[in-house]
Amino acid sequence: MTSSDATPQTGHARIHAYLKTLDGSPGVYRMLDAQARVLYVGKARNLRARVSNYARPQGHSARISRMISETASMMFLTTKTETEALLLEQNLIKQLKPRYNVLLRDDKSFPNILVSAEHAFPQIKKHRGAKKEKGAYYGPFASAGAVNRTLNQLQKAFLLRNCSDAQFESRTRPCLLYQIKRCSAPCVGLISEADYAASVADAERFLSGRSTQVQESLAIEMQQASDAMEFERAAALRDRIKALTSVQTAQGINPRGVREADVIGLHLENGQACVQVFFIRANQNWGNRDYYPRVGADIEAAEVLEAFIGQFYDTKDPPRQLILSHAIENADLMAEALTQKLGKRVDILVPQRGEKAELVISATRNARESLARKMSETATQAKLLRGIAEAFDLDAPPQRIEVYDNSHIQGAHAVGAMIVAGPDGFMKNAYRKFNIKGVDLTPGDDFGMMKEVLSRRFKRLIKEDPDRENGMWPDLLLIDGGAGQVSAVAEIMAEYGVEDIPMVGVAKGVDRDHGKEEFHRVGKMPFALRRNDPVLYFIQRLRDEAHRFAIGTHRAKRSKAVGATPLDDVPGVGATRKRALLAHFGSAKAVSRANLADLKAVDGISGTLAETIYDFFHEKG
Structure with a gap:
């Protein structure tokens, strides 16, 4: 439910107005700013009691005080149990990505x-x-x-x-x-x-x-x-x-006393966090991964770990034990939620001695060392972004650089690729591939391909984020190519009214050699950077990553096409039946020429499906 008020308010007074509409039910609440953007998602055992805490003027950390001051409205959803509220909270956090929540940014599946x-x-x-x-x-x-x-x-x-x-x-x-x-x-x-x-x-x-x-x-x-x-x-x-x-x-450490567990160690420093996870299965260490959730400067370890666990296991089955470096506030509730998900009992432990404690110490040490490396890399990245701003006369260091490249063989299996980089390095979850669809393009027309890719990109941006508020728009475009490519892209940008975004073409010099790249901008003379300039090396890495991604996407498309047969398009013919048909007839062409009686004789092909296959090929003919 949402409340509206004739006089716009933010802060404690606005939150206090909701108290008379709430009872002691468990549920999930959302705090929104004046533009209805979600600032924070939280759960509560007692919604009225939790909201009354936010209605108090004092006693909050700096982060929570800022959040309260920006709150213009709230939304509430009651649940039957607090466990249900916990699960709903984590789903909403992952979906809405609120600014003031701890957010797990890397949530890939595991092999x-x-x-x-x-x-x-x-x-x-x-x-x-x-x-x-x-x-x-x-x-x-x-x-x-x-x-x-x-x-x-x-x-x-x-x-x-x-x-x-x-x-x-x-x-x-x-x-x-x-x-x-x-x-x-x-x-x-x-x-x-x-x-x-x-x-x-x-x-x-x-x-x-x-x-x-x-x-x-x-x-x-x-x-x-x-x-x-x-x-x-x-x-x-x-x-x-x-x-x-x-x-x-x-596999390294193989603990004798731990059969199945995830060991989770957290290190917080200077408003940044690293969570290290060791995967222990069958008494063997099957590797570790580090994560860098988005946190605030004044956040507590218990809140970080609880948010991490809730989001991490939202799409993954938990193990029988979670061994943590820090206690979380709602350990019993989290264990109950994970137990429901797994269908078996899940225990959450914070060991103080013994083999499990040694595993936690190792995980926490790895988290500390990983965060130190990450902070060092981030400082270097920030310096390089400042260098790019200086080299290309930008108003500020870019927070989102998009790099574009095409790949094809004489126009066949053409794809466009976009990679993204920012203060934290390559943002691989933001990479995009574009299957070139233009039927009127001349094979190998790189200008036409780049135009198509950028047209589709800007159409989508204008549709999904017209006000440029969600961080989806680039601060700098790097195009693989020289003056011709830059002119082609400039036409598209003018067509969509986005000429205010800086755009640079990266072309190899006269010898087509690394280190002699020339940079092209609309209405300006080409220029080059010093051969040993770190900014030049950084741009080369960006261009090479775009080329790698484009080549990989092109090869995957080509391989798929090479392995494709007309049978892939026949309704009801999956991998197993396709194998049976090819084994029986020897080739897809022989299948297409087979009569109905021969098709019915194939093991696993019913009379109805045989008719479908026969009609598919003969109607085409």
Whole structure:
């Protein structure tokens, strides 16, 4: 519910006016400024009691006092329980990103290892995202690198395949992985289904933390092979044991008394925060990640950690234990909410001694060191942004730089790419790709492509943030190209009335050499920076990052096109049926020419679907 008042007010008096409309129910409240922008989202066990605290003139920190002074209206939503209020609060914080809340800015999903269960010879692979595929999932791992290292060693140890089912079905001889002893080549029958299943079971035991059993079993087999003078087999088993040991070594600290937990350490300094998370699964450390939530100068550790935990596990399953460096105010409430999410009991601990306390000390030390590095990098970044402002005659250091580049091969699979950088470095969650749609473009027309990309970008900005209040607009545009590109982009900017945004073209000099870049601006002579100028190196990094992103996007589009077949467009034909059709007929072209009776003869293709496939190709013809 929202209240309106004939006389606009802000601050304590405005908040006090809401008290007569509130009772002691639990719920969520929002504080809004005069422009109806959300300043803060909070939860309360008793809404009336919580709001009455804000109505008091004294006793607030500087941050809360500022927030109260800006509050022009409030919104309330009551809930049945405080746990429900906690979950709703975190959802709203992530959705609305209020200025005065602690905000988790990096919320990517984590990779897992998947042992598939939809094939007689299961595949082992990296998996990220929703767990829709049937199989056993192990994780989360802190990064793709941690997963790749583990998978690399598991391939050496257990010789499980990582190829797709389509590749598996199409092979007629072993691939290179078999030659380098990373796969047992089940695709061509060089291992029986029973023996392969035993290897899968060993891999799953290892990933579940029962590594000692696996290594002891392999050691016995190695000794038996040696006694039987099967020295080649003994050497292979020795290599598998060595690979397993390598995985354990790479995982670092492997706590004996902690089977499944996230260890969360916090360090606060000078109004900035770093949260370090260690992922402990199956008594093994599966890596760590650091996070830098947005906080204020006078915020308490308990509030930071509680907000972090609520937002962090909003889209992720929590482990059975959270081991924290600082106590949080509503630990019982948070544990109840996480227990409901997981479907099993979740405990929140703040250990004072023993192995768990040592893990927390390690996490907190890493948080402190990471924050020190981050603050140093931020200071350097601020200096570089000041240098850019000076070099390009800007009014102030840019807070958001957008860099654009195109990629194509003679006009084919053309894409545009935008990367974003600011005071905290590259803002990868703001990167965007543009599939070039212009049907009237001449293949390879870079000017036309850049015009299309910038047109679409400014159309969206004008639609989503016409008043330029949400930080979505750039303070500087860098375009990969010279005078021609700059002129093309200037036309678009004039068309949309955004000529006030500084725009610079970055072109290689006469020798097309790093260090001799020329900078082009509308109505001004090109110029260059000194070869050893740090600002020049910074601009080169920005341009190279845009080029990397554009090339990667182009390659992904090209690869997808190369693997595409007309079958992808047939309604009701998914990956499994597509494989069955290709295996039966040999090619998509043969499928398109097949008669109805032959289509019905394919395993897994019903009579109705056979008619759909037949009609799809023959109506096209």
